Amino acid sequence: MRIALPLTVALLPLLAGTTATASSDKTFDRQVPAQPRGVVEISNVTGSIEVSGWERNEVSVHAELDAGVERVDVSSDGGRTTIKVVLPHASSQGGEARLQVKIPKASELNVSAVNADVICNGVLGVQRLSAVSGNITAELGGADVELKTVSGDLRLKGHGLPARVHLSTVSGNVQLEHGGGDLEASTVNGSLVLSLDDARSVRARTTAGDVRLQGKLARNATLEASTVSGDMNVRASAEGGYAYEVSSFSGDITDCFNASPERLSKYGPGSRLEGTRGEGAGHLRLKTMSGDVQLCDRP
Amino acid sequence: MSGPTGTNGRKLASLRELPQAIEPAHDLWPGIESRLAALPPEASAAQGAKPAYRRALRLRWLAAAAMVACVAVGVWIGRSLLPGGPVGGAPPIAASRPAAIGLGPTAFDAAYVSDPRYERQRRALVRALQERLAALPPPARAKVSASLAAVEKAKKDLEQALGQDPGNALLQELLINTYQDEMRVLTDVHEASDSGREI
Numbered sequence: 001m002r003i004a005l006p007l008t009v010a011l012l013p014l015l016a017g018t019t020a021t022a023s024s025d026k027t028f029d030r031q032v033p034a035q036p037r038g039v040v041e042i043s044n045v046t047g048s049i050e051v052s053g054w055e056r057n058e059v060s061v062h063a064e065l066d067a068g069v070e071r072v073d074v075s076s077d078g079g080r081t082t083i084k085v086v087l088p089h090a091s092s093q094g095g096e097a098r099l100q101v102k103i104p105k106a107s108e109l110n111v112s113a114v115n116a117d118v119i120c121n122g123v124l125g126v127q128r129l130s131a132v133s134g135n136i137t138a139e140l141g142g143a144d145v146e147l148k149t150v151s152g153d154l155r156l157k158g159h160g161l162p163a164r165v166h167l168s169t170v171s172g173n174v175q176l177e178h179g180g181g182d183l184e185a186s187t188v189n190g191s192l193v194l195s196l197d198d199a200r201s202v203r204a205r206t207t208a209g210d211v212r213l214q215g216k217l218a219r220n221a222t223l224e225a226s227t228v229s230g231d232m233n234v235r236a237s238a239e240g241g242y243a244y245e246v247s248s249f250s251g252d253i254t255d256c257f258n259a260s261p262e263r264l265s266k267y268g269p270g271s272r273l274e275g276t277r278g279e280g281a282g283h284l285r286l287k288t289m290s291g292d293v294q295l296c297d298r299p
Numbered sequence: 300m301s302g303p304t305g306t307n308g309r310k311l312a313s314l315r316e317l318p319q320a321i322e323p324a325h326d327l328w329p330g331i332e333s334r335l336a337a338l339p340p341e342a343s344a345a346q347g348a349k350p351a352y353r354r355a356l357r358l359r360w361l362a363a364a365a366m367v368a369c370v371a372v373g374v375w376i377g378r379s380l381l382p383g384g385p386v387g388g389a390p391p392i393a394a395s396r397p398a399a400i401g402l403g404p405t406a407f408d409a410a411y412v413s414d415p416r417y418e419r420q421r422r423a424l425v426r427a428l429q430e431r432l433a434a435l436p437p438p439a440r441a442k443v444s445a446s447l448a449a450v451e452k453a454k455k456d457l458e459q460a461l462g463q464d465p466g467n468a469l470l471q472e473l474l475i476n477t478y479q480d481e482m483r484v485l486t487d488v489h490e491a492s493d494s495g496r497e498i
Contacts, residue, residue, distance in 0.1 A: 171445060
């Protein structure tokens with residue numbers, strides 16, 4: 001017993017080292033100088049990409065690479081830094097590469113991934129992040145942001161700063177927190193959950209997914225949302241109020257204004273709710289075929 | 300121009316001043332009764348029945364003609380405004396439609412999607428869809444297939460609803476949106492498999 005305990009303690013680091021070796025076959029580290037407002041481009045097929053903005057004028061790359069990954073290319077030319085995970089023979093079925101990249105915080109960032117999750121924090125420049133089947137999580141820094149996936153989920157955290165935001169996925173869910181400025185979000189059968197913070201214009205569209213919009217619109221803002229069969233729940237207030245127009249072919253329309261929807265036909269389906277809140281400075285249009293709509297100007 | 304006058308000759312200030320009823324000068328019924336009694340029984344029956352029967356017959360013919368006209372107009376609208384069938388001469392896009400996912404043309408394709416460039420591009424994307432889907436990771440492929448099925452179902456539901464209410468602007472707009480969404484999905488899938496190759 002006296003020998004067993006020290007032996008176990010002595011073997012623990014060795015055991016941990018073995019585990020680390022099993023999860024990543026090799027690591028890669030590289031730093032290159034970069035311009036404070038340069039462009040950084042990152043591409044990876046499988047694994048993950050984690051990017052964060054920092055104060056230094058250099059790009060730092062740390063990568064954990066599986067055996068199936070050939071190498072990581074990092075090049076810097078003028079104001080452009082490129083980081084590319086290279087698989088053998090241009091294979092798209094190679095091993096995973098888990099990248100951790102630090103870039104000057106005012107950089108413009110372009111990320112392209114296939115089956116890799118993308119996480120991005122603290123970047124203030126324009127961000128264009130795309131993945132095929134990975135999820136994308138990012139933070140709005142005041143500049144324009146475009147997030148795009150095919151089957152992954154999108155999650156964007158804002159701080160109410162005005163920016164142009166474009167969120168698009170085919171099958172994934174979209175979640176936006178404190179989105180200000182001009183927002184556009186679409187998914188086919190995922191859900192759209194947008195929290196608005198002084199948004200100027202909002203366009204939200206799904207085919208079969210539910211839409212939930214909540215928060216505050218700027219004065220004279222426009223909000224347009226449509227879905228074919230998803231339900232819509234809109235709880236949005238605006239300085240100066242808004243004129244609203246809600247149409248549904250066969251869904252129910254309810255509101256917190258004590259207004260009753262008007263039936264479009266005595267015998268057929270279809271109903272519409274129209275009215276004005278406050279001065280009617282903004283404009284809100286909600287459309288659905290068979291989904292139910294709930295509208296309120298209180299949270 | 301003189302105004303209306305009352306029974307006593309004075310001018311009326313209001314319609315309320317008119318009498319509610321005016322009795323005839325004498326009882327008219329005895330004269331009517333005597334004239335009816337003078338008619339032969341069959342003549343009086345025929346005179347009473349014939350106009351009503353003729354009127355009913357004429358109304359039936361009119362109703363039948365209106366029905367035929369309605370059917371004719373309906374068929375004309377169906378053939379000229381919804382040209383998805385052989386009469387419309389729409390190209391047989393169905394030949395290129397993948398078996399797994401129904402993305403074939405429907406009655407409203409030609410009505411709402413008439414740009415030949417759009418049709419050409421869409422046909423090419425649909426033709427390459429199976430190959431592109433196969434290039435996606437299996438979980439993504441399953442999700443995208445579900446999305447394409449959702450788009451297809453939305454199109455069918457909208458078209459069915461438009462069948463009930465062809466002039467409905469809301470349904471028309473949602474259908475156009477759905478076509479745009481379908482195109483976006485096809486393009487995204489196309490680009491996704493390209494990006495896998497490029498990376």
